[in-house]
Amino acid sequence: MVTESFRPPVRTLMGPGPSDVHPRMLEAMARPTIGHLDPCFVGMMDELKGLLQYAFRTENRLTIPVSAPGSAGMESAFVNLVEPGDTVIVCRNGVFGSRMKENVERCGGTAVMVEFDWGRAVRPEQVEEALAAHPEATALAFVMAETSTGAWSPARELCELARRYDCLTIVDAVTALGGIPLEVDAWGIDAIYAGTQKCLSAPPGLSPVSFSDRAVARVQSRRHPVQSWFLDLNLVMGYWGGSGGAGSKRAYHHTAPVNGLYGLHEALVMLREEGLENAWARHWRMHAALRAGLEAMGLEFVVPEDERLPQLNAVRAPEGVDEAAVRAELLDRFNLEIGAGLGDFAGKVWRIGLMGHSARAENVMLCLGALEAVLAARDAPIANGAATAAAGAALAG
Amino acid sequence: MVTESFRPPVRTLMGPGPSDVHPRMLEAMARPTIGHLDPCFVGMMDELKGLLQYAFRTENRLTIPVSAPGSAGMESAFVNLVEPGDTVIVCRNGVFGSRMKENVERCGGTAVMVEFDWGRAVRPEQVEEALAAHPEATALAFVMAETSTGAWSPARELCELARRYDCLTIVDAVTALGGIPLEVDAWGIDAIYAGTQKCLSAPPGLSPVSFSDRAVARVQSRRHPVQSWFLDLNLVMGYWGGSGGAGSKRAYHHTAPVNGLYGLHEALVMLREEGLENAWARHWRMHAALRAGLEAMGLEFVVPEDERLPQLNAVRAPEGVDEAAVRAELLDRFNLEIGAGLGDFAGKVWRIGLMGHSARAENVMLCLGALEAVLAARDAPIANGAATAAAGAALAG
Numbered sequence: 001m002v003t004e005s006f007r008p009p010v011r012t013l014m015g016p017g018p019s020d021v022h023p024r025m026l027e028a029m030a031r032p033t034i035g036h037l038d039p040c041f042v043g044m045m046d047e048l049k050g051l052l053q054y055a056f057r058t059e060n061r062l063t064i065p066v067s068a069p070g071s072a073g074m075e076s077a078f079v080n081l082v083e084p085g086d087t088v089i090v091c092r093n094g095v096f097g098s099r100m101k102e103n104v105e106r107c108g109g110t111a112v113m114v115e116f117d118w119g120r121a122v123r124p125e126q127v128e129e130a131l132a133a134h135p136e137a138t139a140l141a142f143v144m145a146e147t148s149t150g151a152w153s154p155a156r157e158l159c160e161l162a163r164r165y166d167c168l169t170i171v172d173a174v175t176a177l178g179g180i181p182l183e184v185d186a187w188g189i190d191a192i193y194a195g196t197q198k199c200l201s202a203p204p205g206l207s208p209v210s211f212s213d214r215a216v217a218r219v220q221s222r223r224h225p226v227q228s229w230f231l232d233l234n235l236v237m238g239y240w241g242g243s244g245g246a247g248s249k250r251a252y253h254h255t256a257p258v259n260g261l262y263g264l265h266e267a268l269v270m271l272r273e274e275g276l277e278n279a280w281a282r283h284w285r286m287h288a289a290l291r292a293g294l295e296a297m298g299l300e301f302v303v304p305e306d307e308r309l310p311q312l313n314a315v316r317a318p319e320g321v322d323e324a325a326v327r328a329e330l331l332d333r334f335n336l337e338i339g340a341g342l343g344d345f346a347g348k349v350w351r352i353g354l355m356g357h358s359a360r361a362e363n364v365m366l367c368l369g370a371l372e373a374v375l376a377a378r379d380a381p382i383a384n385g386a387a388t389a390a391a392g393a394a395l396a397g
Numbered sequence: 398m399v400t401e402s403f404r405p406p407v408r409t410l411m412g413p414g415p416s417d418v419h420p421r422m423l424e425a426m427a428r429p430t431i432g433h434l435d436p437c438f439v440g441m442m443d444e445l446k447g448l449l450q451y452a453f454r455t456e457n458r459l460t461i462p463v464s465a466p467g468s469a470g471m472e473s474a475f476v477n478l479v480e481p482g483d484t485v486i487v488c489r490n491g492v493f494g495s496r497m498k499e500n501v502e503r504c505g506g507t508a509v510m511v512e513f514d515w516g517r518a519v520r521p522e523q524v525e526e527a528l529a530a531h532p533e534a535t536a537l538a539f540v541m542a543e544t545s546t547g548a549w550s551p552a553r554e555l556c557e558l559a560r561r562y563d564c565l566t567i568v569d570a571v572t573a574l575g576g577i578p579l580e581v582d583a584w585g586i587d588a589i590y591a592g593t594q595k596c597l598s599a600p601p602g603l604s605p606v607s608f609s610d611r612a613v614a615r616v617q618s619r620r621h622p623v624q625s626w627f628l629d630l631n632l633v634m635g636y637w638g639g640s641g642g643a644g645s646k647r648a649y650h651h652t653a654p655v656n657g658l659y660g661l662h663e664a665l666v667m668l669r670e671e672g673l674e675n676a677w678a679r680h681w682r683m684h685a686a687l688r689a690g691l692e693a694m695g696l697e698f699v700v701p702e703d704e705r706l707p708q709l710n711a712v713r714a715p716e717g718v719d720e721a722a723v724r725a726e727l728l729d730r731f732n733l734e735i736g737a738g739l740g741d742f743a744g745k746v747w748r749i750g751l752m753g754h755s756a757r758a759e760n761v762m763l764c765l766g767a768l769e770a771v772l773a774a775r776d777a778p779i780a781n782g783a784a785t786a787a788a789g790a791a792l793a794g
Contacts, residue, residue: 002444003669005421006662008431018655021430024402029656030427033418033600034405035734047399067602068465071651072627079625102626197652203430205464205602205654227624228476229499230469252739254468255594257602258415259426260657265403272400337432342649 011331012358014367015339016147016312017175018197018204019355021263025202028266029259036256044265045240045256051268055177055200055276056192056210058184062233063210064240065196065264067257070174073193073207075103076231077170078141080211080219081191084108087137089130089167091122093153094146095342096172104141107227112137118344119314121307122153124161131165139168139190145176147198148342150303150312150351152180156187163188168215174198177208178271179283179311179355190215199283199311201356202267205260230254267356283310285395286359290352293368293391297375298383302349311359313352314345318380323347326374334370364391408728409755411764412736413544413709414572415594415601416752418660422599425663426656433653441662442637442653448665452574452597452673453589453607455581459630460607461637462593462661464654467571470590470604472500473628474567475538477608477616478588481505484534486527486564488519488555492545492739493569497538504624509534515741516711518704519550521558528562536565536587542573544595545739547700547711547748549577553584560585565612571595574605575668576680576708576752587612596680596708598753599664602657627651664753680707682792683756687749690765690788694772695780699746708756710749711742715777720744723771731767761788 013020034041052063066073078100082088086109090100093116104111114130116122122142131137140162144155155171162169168190176182179199184192190212197204211219211233219226219233226232239253271279287310291301294315302314317323323340327350330336341349352367368387375382410417431438449460463470475497479485483506487497490513501508511527513519519539528534537559541552552568559566565587573579576596581589587609594601608616608630616623616630623629636650668676684707688698691712699711714720720737724747727733738746749764765784772779 002447003666005425005666006428006441006444006659008428008441008659009437010429011431011435013430013432015432015434017652018430018432021656026427026429026656028402030423031403031405032407032423033410033415033594034408035410035412035415036601037412038408038728038734040406044403044405047403050399068469068627069651069654072465072469075625075627099626106622106624106626195652197430197655203654203656204433204652205657225503227503228472229496229503230465230472254466255414255592255601257466257600257654257657258594259418259423259600259660260602260654262403262405263656269400269402331435337435 009335012336012363012366014353014358014363015337016351016353017195017355019201019353019358021201021203022270022357024270025263025266029203029263031262033258036258037250041258042250044261048261048265049240051265051272052208055268055271056184057182057186058210060184060210060212062216062237065261066207066209067254068207069205070193070195070207072231073209074099074172075228076209076233077191077193078103078107079226079228079231080233081139081168081170081215082107082109083222083224087112087134088139088141089114089127089134089137091127091142092116093120093122093149093151094118094143095148096143096146100141119149119151119302121151122158124154124157127158128161131161131167137167139170141170143172145173145180145309145312147175147312149345150309150314151307152309159187159189168218175312178279180309181280184210196264196267199355200267200271202263203260205257206264283354283359286354286364287311287313289361289364289391289394290354290367292394293364293387296383296386296390297372311353311355313354314349315352316349318375318382321375321378321380323350329374330370334366336366336370338367361395406732408732408734409760409763410734411750411755411760412734413748413750414592414752416598416750416755418598418600419667419754421667422660422663426600426660428659430655433655434647438655439647441658445658445662446637448662448669449605452665452668453581454579454583455607457581457607457609459613459634462658463604463606464651465604466601467590467592467604469628470606471496471569472625473606473630474588474590475500475504476623476625476628477630478536478565478567478612479504479506480619480621484509484531485536485538486511486524486531486534488524488539489513490517490519490546490548491515491540491543493540493543516546516548516699518548519555521551521554524555525558528558528564534564536567538567540569542570542577542706542709544572544709546742547706547709548704549706556584556586565615572709575676577706578677581607593661593664596752597664597668599661600657602654603661680751680756683751683761684708684710686758686761686788686791687751687764689791690761690784693780693783693787694769708750708752710751711746712749713746715772715779718772718775718777720747726771727767731763733763733767735764758792
């Protein structure tokens with residue numbers, strides 16, 4: 001039986017999330033816990049809504065953090081917007097499209113799958129064919145930033161299409177929010193969910209979501225009750241005051257994760273200090289530097305350049321290299337975490353994250369230097385000695 | 398738009414939860430975030446399972462914290478164990494029995510309600526009548542520690558009954574775990590869920606649960622898929638290694654709330670240091686002191702003495718006193734939070750929590766002294782000047 005405190009090692013987190021958490025955020029998490037109905041806390045909840053509206057670029061009143069991880073955020077979108085018998089067009093170009101299918105089916109709906117190769121973006125032309133072939137569809141669901149492959153799908157075009165075919169949109173932005181341009185209102189997104197442990201660099205455990213008035217109207221006019229009590233937005237709105245303005249009366253629903261929300265609040269204040277566009281630009285700059293270094297090493301990206309996310313870099317492990325052993329050595333010798341491949345890419349691909357506080361020049365250099373050293377010692381077929389200089393030049397340029 | 402960090406006031410938390418969080422736990426929450434698949438983190442997950450088995454007094458392999466608050470823990474029990482068409486006997490003696498009913502119905506089941514007065518315990522005789530009248534019932538659900546009233550129901554007797562009628566038991570222990578005797582294995586409990594922010598004094602956001610092998614077999618032999626993907630124990634078990642031993646292979650499901658789990662781990666290490674029986678005794682001792690003081694003031698308890706929880710003390714506000722104004726003044730002048738009444742008790746009752754780190758002599762004294770001062774200043778009909786001495790005598794005795 002364990003009787004000792006857990007003292008985690010200090011890692012550099014460059015996997016698919018969680019990303020490095022800034023000390024300011026960790027310090028915020030450790031502030032004294034107060035009651036979730038304390039007027040001070042309710043005031044902070046109102047601030048959080050405003051800060052999330054800023055990050056999502058929306059005026060949606062129902063913009064809140066769900067009190068559970070991103071996969072619960074996903075579920076909150078589906079259980080509220082899908083009813084038994086509904087048809088939903090689901091785009092699949094990685095792991096999370098499959099999860100969307102599971103969600104639709106567990107809601108009693110039918111998922112019409114539009115399939116794309118792993119590592120490629122969703123293509124609007126194919127989606128339009130599906131929309132045209134399924135006029136009964138009530139929603140279109142897709143992953144804007146596929147964490148399993150690093151593919152970036154054209155959210156604006158897809159939302160325009162959905163609107164034209166009178167479908168609501170459900171957008172997975174778990175890895176997108178804070179890292180790449182995202183415009184909930186301008187693009188007409190109806191339901192969106194994100195994660196805190198990716199480009200916001202807050203600890204995992206919460207899922208920022210936003211729902212348009214059109215989506216809220218759909219929830220309020222459902223024929224069947226929402227199958228989840230915990231995620232029923234009719235109740236969650238009462239708790240967060242989602243349907244009224246700031247300071248509107250709260251109805252007890254569940255107990256909010258008080259200290260987790262302190263952390264998210266601090267993360268969003270820091271995003272606001274930096275400026276959203278500056279954060280997007282930083283992610284792009286760090287990606288360019290990392291890419292220069294990886295390419296100098298001779299490593300190949302999985303995703304074509306024009307469909308590639310800056311914050312999630314999937315590269316193929318060189319021929320003959322035991323990719324898991326390389327990751328273990330990076331962790332062991334350099335306290336550096338990079339991600340493994342998922343699904344079709346397991347055992348073949350590394351996923352290198354540059355998210356939030358991890359998107360920094362020092363992380364780029366550490367990653368390139370350590371990876372090159374480990375690969376060179378294993379006689380992997382890479383070009384040696386040029387990676388960090390290439391990245392340095394990209395950073396200076 | 399807010400651009401400042403949130404600096405919470407320092408409160409003393411004596412409401413229905415969250416309770417005071419020990420500085421050691423806050424410090425643990427602020428330790429560096431590491432990856433949720435990091436071998437060090439996986440090792441901590443195994444430790445957590447062992448610590449929770451200790452707290453629940455069980456050897457159930459499926460003993461884990463659900464990555465969401467207590468209401469999601471409740472939902473995890475119902476969505477996994479109830480299928481469409483099932484009948485569940487639900488005892489209602491407060492708010493949380495109604496929530497159980499909602500859960501059963503949203504799973505497509507029928508809830509047979511056994512009703513009790515608010516503020517009273519569940520009585521086995523009445524439950525037995527319902528079990529005998531409904532041989533089709535597959536489960537009995539009840540709240541062991543009703544947070545809305547402070548009533549303590551006889552879990553051991555109710556579980557024996559359920560077993561006799563071949564029903565699984567679903568037990569709400571949100572406010573019970575760590576505060577009063579609870580024996581999952583010895584009492585034959587099949588599914589139990591708890592909160593972290595009550596007698597464990599960790600921040601809110603997680604729900605420790607435990608499922609017996611009999612319950613796991615029921616989940617594994619379901620005719621319908623579990624309606625929640627996020628709470629599907631078949632998947633959650635793969636992530637936590639619930640079906641194998643320590644160190645068994647993990648399958649990615651969601652991203653665990655890393656820092657929240659650091660806090661829970663620390664809370665459980667502290668519980669282990671104190672000893673579970675000692676924690677139960679401490680809750681009882683502090684209750685005896687608080688009760689002596691409240692009775693000396695002339696305040697009346699809602700729940701009869703032999704059905705009363707030590708950790709949740711519901712007392713009637715004196716005639717003519719604006720109870721909300723008193724609570725606001727306690728918060729404002731003394732940074733002391735006590736709870737309001739819920740449901741039938743709204744506006745009439747205070748709920749004074751003595752949970753976890755809040756169950757301390759200094760909290761008892763602060764609460765009695767401050768409450769007496771505020772009530773006296775309002776000319777409330779109470780006996781003045783005897784409360785703290787009575788509590789002091791109880792503590793010394």
